[in-house]
Amino acid sequence: MAEPRTIDVHAHILTLDTLARINREAPGYRLAIRDVSGDFGTLDTGAQTYAKFPRGGWDVEKRLADMERARFDRQVLSILPQTVAYEEEASLGLALSQIQNEAIAALVRARPDRFIGLGTVPMQAPEEAARELRRCMSELGLKGIMTGSNVAGRDFDDPALEPVWAAAEELGAFIFxxxxxxxxxxxxxxxxxxxxIGNPLDTTIAAASLVFGGVLERHPGLKVYLSHGGGFIPFQHHRFVHGWGEREESKAKLAVSPEASLRRLLFDTILHGPEPLKFLVDFAGADRVLLGSDYPYDMGQYDGVAVMEGLDVPAADKAKVLAGNARRLLGLD
Known part of the structure; x- marks a missing residue:
């Protein structure tokens, strides 16, 4: 298998086979793609309706054609953010996770030249989540998990989530x-x-909770990858460090400066322009930035390869962002 020059690490999928299995085996969860016309349908989870859901979200051949156009050699598949299902009862959440994990693993087995997989776990039941994470990586060949940015309103510093973070560090899981x-x-x-505003804001809250809650200090080996350029984290990094030095509230769970924990965070490239991406690469370092697209959504960025290639940074740094970091962090080398 040829070494990929580009790996899109932020991409979502829900095939029709997966949807059918969910409706068959987890009837307590409503899920449909309806009113399909041309390249779009309506995604309906009962709690949410997403109009103009793109065909590439469920049609693998359409996805592969779009990957060719965007020059993505490989894509890291994760579930839709609409189907994390943390608000559901724990047993239903586990069933939904298992169905989606097995579906993504099957796609990776069928096309290992194009796809890499991340799973999902029922974060509302942390012990079950840790067990499913182990299954994802030991049995299914997945490289980690995608999580939502909160667990039905609970933040990531919640002590109940400790089993998930401990297992993720032990396994070397990639946490998206x-x-x-x-x-x-x-x-x-x-x-x-x-x-x-809401998406980058909630990513910022999630990351800051891991930092100020001491999670990244306790588990320095965690590999945490943030959507959409990391929200506001890169631009407020020094404010957080300054604030920790000035305010006792910020020391409640973190006895040392947040600097080291903040420097462990990873970021995708979805910033929709060269100027903020140049800032991110310069500030965070090329080792901490990975190519992402948010495929297939309309708020995705599909010119990311061209934007990265056009940045005024060394060629070696471009290669890291486009694929090298993903190969290293996902254990592909």
Missing amino acids: IHPTMTAAGERLKNYYFRNF
């Missing part, structure tokens, strides 16, 4: 945090602010 159930909903209901 994607915003779900974003904060400040009422104030963000207009103008699509729920996505424009």
Whole structure:
């Protein structure tokens, strides 16, 4: 298998076979893709309706054609953010995780030249989540998990989640945090602010909870990858460090400066322009930035390879961001 020059680490999928199995084996969870017309359908989870859900979300051949156009040699598949299902009862959450994990693992087995897989776990039941994470990596060949940015409103510093973080560090799991159930909903209901502002805001809260909750200090081996350029984390890094030095509240669970923990976070490239991406690579370092697209959503970025190639950074750094970091962090080398 040829070594990939580009790996898109942020991409979502829900095939029709997976959807059918969910409806057959987990009838307590409503899920449908309806009103399909051309390249779009409506995704309906009961709690959420997403109009104009792109065909590439369920059609693998369409996905492969789009990957060719975007020059993505390989893609890391994860579930849809709409199907993390943390608000469901634990047994249903586990069943949904297992079905989706097995489906992604099957896609990877069928096309190992194009796909790599991440699983999902029922974070509302941390002990079950840790067991399913072990199964993902030991039995299914997945490289880690995608998580929502909160667990039905609980943040990641919740002590109950410790089994998940401990297992993830032990296994070397790649943890991809994607915003779900974003904060400040009422104030963000207009103008699509729920996505424009809510998504990066909730990613920021998730990452800051891991930092100030001492999770990354206790588990320095965790590999935590943040969506959409890391939300506001890269731009507020020094504010957090300054604040820890000034405010006793920030020391409640973190006895040392947050600097080291912040420097462990990883970021995708989805910033929709060269100027913020150049800042991110310069500030975080090329070793901590990985190519992402948010395929197949309309807020995704599909010119990421060209933007990265055009940045005024060394060729070696471009190669790291486009594929090298993913190979190292996902254990592909």
